[in-house]
Amino acid sequence: MTETKQMETAGVTDNSEMNFTVADAIVQELVKAGVTTAFGIVSIHNMPIYDAILREGSIHLVCARGESGAVNMADGYARVTGELGVVITSTGTGAGNAAGALVEAWAAGVPLLHLTGEVASPYLGTGRGYIHECKDQLSMLEGCSKQAMRLRVPHQAKAVVRQAVVTAQTAPAGPVSLEIPIDYQSAIIPDLHLQDWSVKTPEVNSNTYIPEDILSLVAKAKRPVIWAGGGVISANASQELTRLANQLGAAVITSQSGKGSIPEDHPQCIGHFAAYPDTKEMLKNADLLISVGVRFRGNETSNWKVEVPNNHIAIDxxxxxxxxxxxxxxxxxxxxxxxxxxxxxxxxxxxxQDKPSYKAEVKQLREKLRANLRATLGPYEQIMDEMRAALPKDTVLVRDVTVQANVWGSRLFEILEPRTSIHASGGGIGQGLPTAIGAQMAAKDRKVVLMAGDGGFMVNVGEMPTAAEEALPLIVILFDDGGYGVLRNIQQNAYGRQVAVDLLSPDFVQLGESMGFDAVRIHSSDEFAVEINKAAKSVNPTIIVVDMEAVGPMAKPFEGPPGAADAFKPKKL
Structure with a gap:
């Protein structure tokens, strides 16, 4: 039964044609933008918007348990679909709770619309103690969004929402926060018919073709390298990038966000190994770099110590x-x-020219990098291989910040299609679960798998019932080492001691079962093989808790990203 039918059955009267409000205008613009799913938490400062969504009837509302999780869900949904993610929060504390997750969407360049309430317009900035008041909410949101806007004239609602939607999706894409004071949301306004009417005159000397000097440089390159970033995924350009790599015989490095730009079983795909010594050496010897939609983040370039060729063509x-x-x-x-x-x-x-010897060198490098890393995994090598064997190639892999995700989830688990790899671009822990829920909402006919650690998982553990409520077949693989494993290893490497990294955790199996998940704890790689195959066939949300003490240590302890420990050792400035 649709929400509209439910309203009729319940005897709800729809007065939208008689009393068209700002909230109705907002919903009309969302529908025009193609929005079919929105995430959030209802509040006294967004109820008119929620009611307008109910009356319109075509947008499915996913009820998160916290504003931070709601933003992450909209983020995950947008990354999988390539469409606008929408989240609705309350004002003040509610908007503040959303801030950290908005930072992640901003860092990842995710097109996201954050609709938040505001105190009644007469009390804005007065400090009089209006409920949910924030001293300067707009500035707070400006600091964690691509742009923050406020509806200042109710009659401009449609135009302002449309501007926010366009801004969020215009390169560089990112989250746009829009405040709507609570008294404006119910304000009756005319139903404006708003139409885009822009006639674009063709530019003289536009770049219809690649300039000849660039083509000549690319054609003559003997050792070309392509560095593919998240911009390839955003532009849906994976096929074009793969064709160019084949045409040039180029090695392809991917950023973390660019995983899936080229199938990672391709013999020319180096993958997410840019900061590794052997890859650095290859780049030193390259005579051309073509970077496509790459941020060149500090943690992926040893804080920009990776050297690149002088001949560098940047596409962005x-x-x-x-x-x-x-x-x-x-x-x-x-x-x-x-x-x-x-x-x-x-x-x-x-x-x-064809480059058989160079391509053989690239293939040898890719195999060497993977073999060397595999040798560090110990029993987790089998766990990784069992995951890849059990899961379809279009599985969406979401990775929270945890040791196993850092070491092999982001490098050795092969991503074979675009928009099937999601990670925390901003490096914040605990956002994996709600992001995976949003991804699964976008891909209900596919599998979504979350890799998380016990420390980070507890940050948003309250979102588990959201997955159960939506009947999502999400698989959570929880690596339980009793604390913050990444920080534990970095501290040990930097100082030779540890502090504030050991945590008391609940019984995750009982917790999962109480929240509607099928749950199991495994103590060996062989047990994992059995359970991941069960989960891959299940239609229920599942959590597989990997007892890392029982499974055993990695063959080589993870010491953090390259250069991480050096950053924390005492030194003279």
């Missing part, structure tokens, strides 16, 4: 992305899919 949808972290000799600003397609087409007229 964001003007400010050019030369932000690494200088380039040529910058191409625009849609990566279009630019890469032009490269592929125009290079067909050029004499691009």
């Amino acid at each position: 949808a964001d003007w400010q992305g050019i030369n932000r972290n690494y200088p380039c000799s040529y910058g191409l600003v625009g849609d990566a899919k279009d630019i890469l397609n032009h490269f592929v087409t125009q290079l067909q007229t050029k004499d691009v």
Whole structure:
């Protein structure tokens, strides 16, 4: 039964045609933007919006247990679909709870619309103690969003919401927060018919074709490297990037966000190993780098100590992305899919030499990197292999910040399709569970798997009932080592001692069962093999708790990202 039918059955009267409100205008714009799912928590400062969604009837509301989790859910949904994520929170504390998760969406460049209430307009900025009042909510949201906006004139509701939607989706994409004072939400306004009417005149000398000097440089390169980032995924340009890699015989490095830009079983795919010594050496010897939608984040480049070739062609949808972290000799600003397609087409007229010896070298490097890392895993190598064997290739792998995700979940577990890899770009722990719930809402006919540690998992553990309530077949693989494993290892490496990293945790099996999950604790890699195959066939949410003390240690302890310990050792400035 639809929500509209439920309303009729319950005798709810729809007065929307008689009393069209700002809340109705907001919902109309969401529907126009193609929104079918929204996440959030109902409050006295957003009830008119919730009621308008109920009356309109086409948007499914997912009820989170906390505002932070709601934002993460909208984030995960947007990353899997490539569409706008929508989250609705309350004002003040509610908006504040959303802030950390908005930082993650901003760091990852996720198109997200955050609708939040505000105190009644006469009391804005007065400090009089209106319920849920925040001293300067707009500035707080500006600090953690791509942009923060406030509806200041009720009659402008449609125009302002549409502007927020467009801004969130325009490169560089990111979360846009929109405040709507509570008294405005119920304000009766005319139903404005708003139409975009922009006539674009073709630019003279537009970059319809790749310039000849760039094509010549690319065609002559003997040791080309492509560095693929999240911009490839955002532009839906994975096929074009793979074709260019094949055409050039190029090695392909991927950033964490760029995993899935090229299938990771491709013989030319180095993958997410940019900061490893052997990859650094390959880059030193390269005669051309083509970077596509790459941020060159500090933690992925040993804080920009990775050296890149002087011949560097940077492709980015964001003007400010050019030369932000690494200088380039040529910058191409625009849609990566279009630019890469032009490269592929125009290079067909050029004499691009085959590079059998270079491709063999690249393949050898990729195999060496993986073999060396595998040798550090100990019993977790089998766990990783059992996961890949049991799960379909279109499984969405979500990784919270935990040792196993850092070591092999982000490098050795092969991602074979775009939009099937999600991680915490901002590095914050505990966001994995709600992000995975949002991803599973977007991919109900596929499997979504979360890798998490016990410390981070407890941050948003209250969202487990949301997965059960929505009947999601989510699989949680919880690596339980009794604390913050990543920080424990970094502390030990930096100081030779540990503090504040050991945690008392609940019985995760009983906890999972009480929250509607099928739950099991495993004590060996062989037990894991049995349970992951069961979970892969189940339609119920499942949590598999990996008892890391029983399974045993890794062959080589994880010491943190390259250079992590050095950053914390005492030193003179």
